[in-house]
Amino acid sequence: MHTLAVYLREARAQVLATWRTPQFMVPSVILPLLFYGVMGLGLSKGREEIAHMMLANYVIFAAIAPAMFGFGAGVAAEREAKLVELKQIAPLPAGGYLTGRLATALALIAAAIALLGGLAYIGGVRMEPGQWAATLGLGLGSTIPFALIGLNLGLRMGSQGATALANLVFLGFSLFGGLWIPLQAMPAWFGKIAVFMPSYHLGQLSQMFSGMQPFADVERHVAILAAMTLAALIGAVMAWRRQDA
Numbered sequence: 001m002h003t004l005a006v007y008l009r010e011a012r013a014q015v016l017a018t019w020r021t022p023q024f025m026v027p028s029v030i031l032p033l034l035f036y037g038v039m040g041l042g043l044s045k046g047r048e049e050i051a052h053m054m055l056a057n058y059v060i061f062a063a064i065a066p067a068m069f070g071f072g073a074g075v076a077a078e079r080e081a082k083l084v085e086l087k088q089i090a091p092l093p094a095g096g097y098l099t100g101r102l103a104t105a106l107a108l109i110a111a112a113i114a115l116l117g118g119l120a121y122i123g124g125v126r127m128e129p130g131q132w133a134a135t136l137g138l139g140l141g142s143t144i145p146f147a148l149i150g151l152n153l154g155l156r157m158g159s160q161g162a163t164a165l166a167n168l169v170f171l172g173f174s175l176f177g178g179l180w181i182p183l184q185a186m187p188a189w190f191g192k193i194a195v196f197m198p199s200y201h202l203g204q205l206s207q208m209f210s211g212m213q214p215f216a217d218v219e220r221h222v223a224i225l226a227a228m229t230l231a232a233l234i235g236a237v238m239a240w241r242r243q244d245a
Helices: 002-019 022-042 048-080 083-089 096-122 129-141 143-156 159-176 188-194 198-209 218-244
Strands: none
Touching (some): 083 096, 096 143, 129 143, 143 159, 143 198, 159 188
């Protein structure tokens, strides 16, 4: 029970620290909302099916930035400031620091996804309660693979390098994953790159859960996502242990 209380306090401290940093918090929450308002609702011109389809994409998009920058650029900056080393020698359970980071990312992403859902509903998107829950829940669950990928950057690179690469990965996941523009409207070679993007597979599942696509190849999408997540987890564990050495 004491260990759980320490985890909760560390998570609370990191969440509060982030929410008191508007230069990170506001873009993480507002950017997906602005994109969806302009591209999902503005360009749909009242066509519910387009707004519906774009919502399924943007709940995944909303998970990328907080996870990539919170775990990528954020961890790298704290490594350079020796704050990670301080956490490691402090009387904090193993994983407490990363649990706090994850809680922070989840809080930001949950806020962004809730606002997206509200805006979509106001814009005329209608789904069954189960579809709403599955679509928004998948967006929240997308935090895990993106956070692990970001953590690999944060533990292996300096602050400037991690920030630059996190930006590049963020753009790549969004564009090549088909989250901004449907892959059907892009050159054929985009589709060949998309299969290597976790954002693509999550976006496909989100389209199915929201009712915009029939359920097909679910096992393949899940298996590829599981393999990518496992690979990112192994890489992050190896990089974390190297910090201890």
